[in-house]
Amino acid sequence: MRTDVLIIGGGATGAGIARDLALRGVNCLLLEMGDFCHGASGGNHGLLHSGGRYAVKDPTSASECALENAVLRSIAPFCIEDTGGLFVSLPEDDPSFADTFVGSCRKANVPFEELTAKEALRSEPELSSRVTRCLKVNDGSIDPFSLVQANVDDARSAGAKVLNHCAVTGMTVENGTVVEVEVRDRRGGIPASIVPEIVVNAAGAWVDEVAKLAGCRVPMGLDQGSMLVMDGRHCRYVVNRLRSPSNGDIIVPNHTSTILGTTSRPAGAPNDVTVSREDVDLLVRETAAMMPSLRERRTIRTYGGVRPLLGGGGRGASRSFAMLNDERVGNLISVAGGKLTTYRLMAEKVSDRVCEMLGSSSNCRTHKEALGPPANGKGDSISAVRLVRKYGRSASSVDTTDARVVCSCEQVLRSEVTAVLKAGDALTLADVMRRTRAGMGYCQGFDCALSVLEIMMEQNGIDPVPSLNEFLGERERGLEHTSGDQLRQEMLRRHVLNGVYGLGVRE
Numbered sequence: 362m363r364t365d366v367l368i369i370g371g372g373a374t375g376a377g378i379a380r381d382l383a384l385r386g387v388n389c390l391l392l393e394m395g396d397f398c399h400g401a402s403g404g405n406h407g408l409l410h411s412g413g414r415y416a417v418k419d420p421t422s423a424s425e426c427a428l429e430n431a432v433l434r435s436i437a438p439f440c441i442e443d444t445g446g447l448f449v450s451l452p453e454d455d456p457s458f459a460d461t462f463v464g465s466c467r468k469a470n471v472p473f474e475e476l477t478a479k480e481a482l483r484s485e486p487e488l489s490s491r492v493t494r495c496l497k498v499n500d501g502s503i504d505p506f507s508l509v510q511a512n513v514d515d516a517r518s519a520g521a522k523v524l525n526h527c528a529v530t531g532m533t534v535e536n537g538t539v540v541e542v543e544v545r546d547r548r549g550g551i552p553a554s555i556v557p558e559i560v561v562n563a564a565g566a567w568v569d570e571v572a573k574l575a576g577c578r579v580p581m582g583l584d585q586g587s588m589l590v591m592d593g594r595h596c597r598y599v600v601n602r603l604r605s606p607s608n609g610d611i612i613v614p615n616h617t618s619t620i621l622g623t624t625s626r627p628a629g630a631p632n633d634v635t636v637s638r639e640d641v642d643l644l645v646r647e648t649a650a651m652m653p654s655l656r657e658r659r660t661i662r663t664y665g666g667v668r669p670l671l672g673g674g675g676r677g678a679s680r681s682f683a684m685l686n687d688e689r690v691g692n693l694i695s696v697a698g699g700k701l702t703t704y705r706l707m708a709e710k711v712s713d714r715v716c717e718m719l720g721s722s723s724n725c726r727t728h729k730e731a732l733g734p735p736a737n738g739k740g741d742s743i744s745a746v747r748l749v750r751k752y753g754r755s756a757s758s759v760d761t762t763d764a765r766v767v768c769s770c771e772q773v774l775r776s777e778v779t780a781v782l783k784a785g786d787a788l789t790l791a792d793v794m795r796r797t798r799a800g801m802g803y804c805q806g807f808d809c810a811l812s813v814l815e816i817m818m819e820q821n822g823i824d825p826v827p828s829l830n831e832f833l834g835e836r837e838r839g840l841e842h843t844s845g846d847q848l849r850q851e852m853l854r855r856h857v858l859n860g861v862y863g864l865g866v867r868e
Contacts, residue, residue, distance in 0.1 A: 375563035405666055447601065560693045575687075
């Protein structure tokens, strides 16, 4: 199978590149070894950055975030909540940092507005009464799964071929050129080898592993970050600590939950997402300094993501991005670094380079072309707003006359699951969860997993046990540090799955 451009990696950057190139008329194929958005693009806190977080230490990233924040609000408003953000200072914080922050935001063109402590508490009543200074920025809450799927759908509409569950397993290099790429396709829908003109390595945390297949290396660091999902929404704004970026200084309201983040430690491998008990305690302690009521809230899940960072890992590493060419393999482009907020800009720069190599003069259109419908306005039903935020243009494919609910926590309709399965990308329970949010709610799939599995058996004829065990294993990794009511619920879930269904879930 021949293609002009083979893109490896189906996170935000890879999907964005496929969309950009397809809109320019370039013949391209994207392969993702797992599901779209299963890596760093899905393992983050869903924050649409204003740029404020990086204004002091990383002004280039801050400017990039500020610009792309505005672009995404224009082209993808359906998957964004305009929460706004607050940076708050406490008495123990360095008082001079706030002034440095203000000056840095001005230099990086990051919009901000200063609020008095009283104004901040009126805006966000759960804030600590100890807040001494507050700056309001253009942070928001974004659904990464919806964003990436919208890029995939738009790329396909423009002519790209985009496949998940297709892993690249090898490359043949001759005379400094990748001439053949070997593929293992879980679906069985494409040949075992691809002959590309250009290969774009957008594999995120796996970018160095992919480069090694061609005998190259990508100088980068892997940095693991842990996050907590709390029951319900406990703030209106994204709340940030007004200090140098550190552990436990972001609170993000997203869908039905509040996400606390994040930590930073070196990751041993791209899939090193283990969350420790120390991470959990730290995140609650640090975020509760800004919002004391979080100490009493229920943690329903933990999860981790691995950030691919340029120049090593850690808080000091830049959040900007770079394209890398190894002179030994001239048609391989690797892209590393960046943020979810800047994915579109990354894709534009990579696509510019690809078009230059192909001799094409086509220009980028992704900053102008809408990815989906506008956000629903006043008068729309709650269910309509919810569907559009998750599915964008595809929301119309959901049969809203079928009112049967399969996931009561997230109010997921049976017809949503059916529509997702008919679309063809979802092969596993976890795939369905990423698209519908079934299993992301308070009970973490206890109430809905078997119902979703039943629909999958009816629609796709799958073998239920392997898919269920894979899903339960993934859910359990996020429940290892539960306590209180959530622990009691988890014990009940395991007893029911073992005693009633005989599934052998770990006790």
